[in-house]
Amino acid sequence: MDIATVNALPFEDFVNLLGNVVEKCPIITAAVWSRRPFLNFTALEAAINEFIDDLPESGKEGILRCHPDLAGRDLQSGTLTRESREEQAGAGMDALNSADASRMTRLNEEYKERFGFSFVICARMNDKANILRQLSERCQNERALERARGIEEVKKICRLRLQDLVRTDAPNKL
């Protein structure tokens, strides 16, 4: 879909098509609809990022909490969103050996216990070894730093999901 098509979408279609670019946070998509028309892909992405940046810290933590654990319960029970399932499978999260799976579960719990929100990393930009290493290292960070790191990763996930849906090249004919 090109940006002109995005700009012409009624609210319901806009949210149906783009509502999960930030995992389980369609309110973000619903909010940026009122910023149309977008000049290009970058302007649409910037509107989403600005909305996120303007949230209070509790809102940013809420976004992190909406993300399912990597290799977690939702993956086991088949209740991940389509986007998350594909991302996690691409990083091999659905095919961990039992030692790695236990380590991931233990570290995810430790992380949540320490910070009160989930560990988030862009799975499409990392492999299994990298994810496990970062999860272990990031458990040691300060809460405010980790909140900011998690949100950076949310924005990377969002950009890749948007790129799957919206062409990045053609500018809008305004």
Ligand SMILES: NC(=O)N[C@H]1NC(=O)NC1=O
């Ligand atoms: N917890 C977490 O990072 N989840 C995710 N990462 C990603 O790329 N897709 C997700 O669902």
